[in-house]
Amino acid sequence: MAKKKKTKSNPFKPFIKAFWILFLGGVLSIALIFLLASWGVFGEMPTFERLENPQTNLATEIISSDGKTLGKFFLEDNRTDVPYSELPENLVQALIATEDVRYYDHSGVDARGTLRAVMFLGQRGGASTISQQLARQLFVGVRSKNVVEAVLQKVKEWVIATRLERNYTKEEIISMYLNIYDFGYNADGIRSASRIYFGKEPRDLKIEESALLVGMLKNSSLYNPIRREELTLERRNTVLAQMEKYNYITESERDSLIAQKMDINFNPENHREGLATYFRMYLQRWLKNWISENPKPAMEGERDTWNIYLDGLKVYTTIDSRMQANAEAAVQDHMKRLQAEFFHQNTPDRNPTTPFLELTSDEIRSIINRAMKSSERWRAMSRQGKSEEEIRDSFNKQTEMTVFDWNAPTREKDTVMTPLDSIRYYKTFLRAAMMSMEPQTGHVKAWVGGINYRHFQYDNVIQGSRQAGSTFKPFVYAAAIDQLRKSPCDALPDTQYCIEANKYGNPEPWCPKNANGKYSGQSYTLKRALANSVNTVTAQLIDEVGPRPVVSIVKNLGLTREIPEVPSIALGTPEFSVYEMVGAFGAFANQGVYVKPVMVTRIEDRNGTVLYEYTPETKDVLSRDVAYAMVDLLKGVTEGGSGTRLRHTVAKENHVYKEVVTGYPYEFSNPIAGKTGTTQNQSDGWFIGMVPNLVTGVWVGGEERATHFSRIDYGQGATMALPIWGLYMKQNYAMPELEISLADFEEPEDLSIRIDCNKPLEEEEENQELEDDLEELDF
Structure with a gap:
């Protein structure tokens, strides 16, 4: 019997077996790691519901009647979402070219990019896709410095990224990513970043501007155009090079764009700067009252009250951003000149009690003492348990501070003075308030509560009440x-x-x-x-x-x-606010119907659901005949009374008129009704002016009644307040799109009150006709 041949054993078999065991074991281990991660073993994973509705804090947006964003309410997140349809194509192209060139080819994880990153240890770029970066931003958080924890975080990002890809379209993921990123300086999300760094909406971004913002995505603290201009410029140019590399722009376009400087138009968004600051602070209080009376619909896992800093409400207001800008410019222009005249008259040499008049030293000490006790310094030191003696001593110590200054380019200057001196310094400044309203609807179009919100936070439109003087x-x-x-x-x-x-x-x-x-x-x-x-x-x-x-x-x-x-x-001894006076005068222009001033027309939640719509509050107070008679009386103020300077330039030869009035040739020729007002000792100057579809009130005075001009020609309403109205209306009329009326007020049919004083009374006419008839009959 023949013996069987022995087959020669393969010497590599153990190695091959080991390889497959290791390979399959590795694959199974990786699969197990991913499975365990998806089960939440390495940390909580977002539920399906959270993936469908990722909770991000959204700022409440304040929207003007002409569709502009006046400002936002936020604590940490100044975020307003922008849909993909409102993102410019160049921004999306810059993002994909720089962050994830195979974005449309993968399902959350880029295998090629990951393999490259592993082989070259990240030297040739990372492997994080846009979806992974969004997953980290939404659900994972800051990368741990511990290697094991960092790897597990990366695994969680991969799992969440693939889930995001299943739940959202590619376009939705891009918009979510850009909306959530923190660009610095309260620029949370692409909309805030566009407004803060370039003063425009995202859809209006140029290619080079989009490239700069995309460049900041790598590290917004490092690549910050305000603090590190050269570094940010280099990063922007890298993004432009990437766009050319992947054929989004041509080589010549790249070279042309790289040659351009960064055109930053920095518009910081915070609660003390920007347009309509006083109005925004009033609105903040209004919203808090509204929230207290309107509970949030109960949703599992959510707060039962609205939060104006987190819930992304949209508040539609009556303020017109163009008229608001005109109002603020008018107040700034006039008050700077008026204050210069006040300083000219109230030097310590001319007035030893400056900035006060007609007060004893004891009365002045009382004012200063009251200001000290109401200051933030006093409150803060009291909370620290300091004695009154310690607190008072602190008011006499030289301190570095930033104070308001009309002549500084930024309206601020750094100085050293004692807190006590700063109190006296701020008492020297005249304050102002202005409100403009459409009388037929009650819609408030402009609201200026003071000369500078950062330094003078008291809102004289609605918080302050002063004697009305002759405007009563x-x-x-x-x-x-x-x-x-x-x-x-x-x-x-x-x-x-x-x-x-x-x-x-x-x-x-x-x-x-x-x-x-x-x-x-x-x-x-x-x-x-x-x-x-x-x-x-x-x-x-x-x-x-x-x-x-x-x-x-x-x-x-x-x-x-x-x-x-x-x-x-x-004679106007009662005290009223500008808000109240404008509302009251509005009834004269509105044919005797009082319409309560309104500032908010609608509130929506982040999904566009309407939460509030205003209902006008009206009251018939005067007949149309009486209201028109009042308008006719008030027209006389600008035709032959204290308001006639609206019709021509006043060229009076003294310091204040040269500084304040001459050079402001209003020369209005249209019908204007109005009334000036001046209180005792020139403590308050008023002007309320009306055209058929706009009523505007202006008040000017010192914080203390003892801070005022010594003479009436300087301190009357026609000099202190009326020029602001004139400047404001001049700018409004320069914008025909505002449709401010140039027409006369509408006269009622069958007017029963005699208006034309040059026309004989009807009774006199009848008597004259009777006399003529008797003469003809030879009586």
């Missing part, structure tokens, strides 16, 4: 015309007039004087008397009609605070 007189005239059927053509003498004691509860006789202390003895029509603010005529009117009907009309016009029913209110 129209309410007295309105009551007389409404109750007594007076006419603008009725006449009263300008002679001393006294209302006897106890007639209306006043203990002593009331005998008001005119501003100049004189009585002309002339007979004034009501129109001429109001135009020239003749106090004696106003006193006679309130005596005839009585204080109670005046107070009744005033309250129906939205001035709801307590007003004493005494004759002296006729």
Whole structure:
């Protein structure tokens, strides 16, 4: 029997077996690692619901009536999502060319890129796809410095990236990634970054601007155009080179774009800068009140109250960004010049008690002491347990600080002074407030609460109330015309007039004087008397009609605070805010119908669901005839009274008029109704001006009533407040698209109140006709 041949054993068999064991074991191990990661063994993984609705904090956006973003409310995340359709093509191309060139070919993990990164240890680029980077941003967080933890984090990124790819389109992932990235300087997301670094919306970005922002994605702290211009420029050019490499731009386009400098238009977004700062802070308080009265629909795992800093609400306001910019520019232009004149008059040599007038040293100490105790320094040191003596001592120590300065390019200067001196320094500045409203709708179009929100945070539009002065007189005239059927053509003498004691509860006789202390003895029509603010005529009117009907009309016009029913209110002793006064005057322009001022028209959540829509609040207060008669009276102010400088340049030869008025040739020729106002000692200057579809009120004065001009020609409303109205309207009329009316006010049909004082009374005409007839009959 033949023996079987022995087969020679393969010496490599053990190695081959070992290889396959290791290979399969490695594959199974990797698969197991991925499986364990997906089960959450290495840390919590997002649920399907979270993948469908990843929760990112979104800032509340404040939107103007003309569709512009006025600002945002946020704590840490100044983020507003932008859909893919609003991203420019060049931005998407720059992103793909630089971060993930095979983005449209993989399903979350780029195998080629990963293999390259492993083989060359990351020297030829990383392997993170856009989907992986989004996964890290949304669900994983900062990369750990521990090697094992970093590897496990990477595994989680791969798993989440593939899940994201299954749940979202490629376009949605790109928009989510760009919307979530932090570009620095509160530029959270591509929309904020576009606005902050270039002052434009993402859809308007140029190629080189998109390249700069994409370059920042590598490290926004390192590649920051504000702090590291040269480094950021190099990174931008690298992105442009990548775009040329992958044929998104030509070589000549690349060279041309690389030769360009960075054109940064830095617009930091924070709560103390930007457009409509005072209005935004008012709106913040308004929203908090709205939230307290409107609970959030209950959703599992979510808060039961709205959060204006996290929930991405969209607040649609009545503010027009163009008119707001015009208003702020008008306040800045005039107040800088007015303040220069105030400083000129109130040097320590000319006024030892500067910036106060007519105060004793004890009264001044009281003002300063009150300011110290209400300061943030006092509150902070009190919280630290410091004694009052320690706190007071701190106010006398030299301190480095940044203060407001009209002449500094940024309106700020660095200086060294004691906190006590800084209090006195800030008391020298005159303040201003301005509000502009459409009388037919109540829509507030512009809101300026002060001269600089960073340094003067008190909002004089709605928080501050000051004596109205002569701007109150129209309410007295309105009551007389409404109750007594007076006419603008009725006449009263300008002679001393006294209302006897106890007639209306006043203990002593009331005998008001005119501003100049004189009585002309002339007979004034009501129109001429109001135009020239003749106090004696106003006193006679309130005596005839009585204080109670005046107070009744005033309250129906939205001035709801307590007003004493005494004759002296006729000269404007009650205190009101600019907000209230503009609303009240709006009824005259709106044919007697009061419309409560409104600032918010609609609120939506992040998904566009409407949460709030306003309902107008209106009240019929005056008949159309009475309202039109009041408009006619107020037109007289700008035709022949204290507001006539709106019609031409005032060329008065003194310092303040050269600085403040001359050079502002308003030269308006259209119908304007308005009223100036000046309070005792020139502490407050007012002007409220109206055209048919816009009512605007302006107030100017010091924080303390003792801070004022010493003479009336400097401190009257026509000099302090009226120029702001003139500058504002001049700029508005330069923008025809705003459609500010140049027409006359609409006259009611069958007007029953005599308006044209040059036209004979109907009764006189009838008597003349009768006389003519009798003459013909030879009687």
